[in-house]
Amino acid sequence: MGLDQNQWSEEEHDVVQRIRKRVIEVVGRNMELYGVTLSTGHLYGLLFFADKPMTLDDMGREMQMSKTSMSTGVRTLLDLKMVNKVWEKGSRKDLYEVEYDWYQTFTDYFATQWRRAVESNLQALRRAMKEIDRLAEQPDTGGFVAGVLRADREKIRQAESYYKWLDRLIDAMEDGEIFDLVPREP
């Protein structure tokens, strides 16, 4: 893992790698919950255990994959704020390391991904609500249609209520209030 100096034997290296590998495997697999590829998950795991920030070439070598793939993988992880670009004088290459604060990672994920979804959904629901109201107010709307509209309206109202709640939950994640509600230490 970038430690080619003979500071530890091949055997020692292998043993440590084996231990790491199993964790990487599991963590990588479960990262599909964050909507990332299995291989991007692996990349994350690799970076997690890296002894120091890695370059794209390092990653490519370790993962036995093309640098192009590393580039896109890293970008995905950067977007999710799971990985940070690191500056180090002397190296012209870009260096990356994982964000080790997983609390932060988790809350950031919500703040970005879920917020986006909530907002677009809320917008769609509100728009629909308006249209329904406009339709319902038209004098030539039959009684049956009125019933259908009432039903749709109620469904949308409930959904809106839920999204507003979710929005507040995301607020709590974003500003860290969640850690008052559910403390880091029990």
Added chain:
Amino acid sequence: MGLDQNQWSEEEHDVVQRIRKRVIEVVGRNMELYGVTLSTGHLYGLLFFADKPMTLDDMGREMQMSKTSMSTGVRTLLDLKMVNKVWEKGSRKDLYEVEYDWYQTFTDYFATQWRRAVESNLQALRRAMKEIDRLAEQPDTGGFVAGVLRADREKIRQAESYYKWLDRLIDAMEDGEIFDLVPREP
């Protein structure tokens, strides 16, 4: 939408469908956050606005897709507890409707999917921790390796701490305590 009686005109039907369609579109798209396909998301949206529980054939007709796809789609949604099987005497076909309580849907999702991930990760981390400890205790472990092990150990410790917190957050979701912390009504 299963309303082939002439209780409303073609035109009325179309107008309502257009409004619904836009919501379905958006909701379906954002359901990728739950790890479901776009088309499964659409299916969910369809069921959301359905005036009554639907059969697989109904869905296939509306979605213009094979019954097989509906079957797998519904099963996915059932697994996520986003859809419920409904019993209705007289009909030999299975009937499905969405779970309209979206608060429930959200918390259930966490309770099942995220819990699974947390548990498998915690297990892997603990196993790794044990192996590291065993290795570190061996007398022939060099100083350099000891340092590497110490670093890995610390990383794992932090990760464990995070997962334990997440586990408690999931607890709060599961038993509804989250609604005390972040109330449904502000």
Added chain:
DNA sequence: AAGTACGTACAGAAAAAACTGTACAGAGTA
């Protein structure tokens, strides 16, 4: 300014996933 090294855009290949049609097991009906 010329040369070198880095990251990524892009097009094509490989792999994975979604979707379909057929076939069939099992439950309900007569």
Added chain:
DNA sequence: TACTCTGTACAGTTTTTTCTGTACGTACTT
């Protein structure tokens, strides 16, 4: 028991996604 109908397993096809190699723009070095 024989018959009908429903949901799904499975194999094959289509579509989508992932991955790779090449080519190139940019930035740094000399």
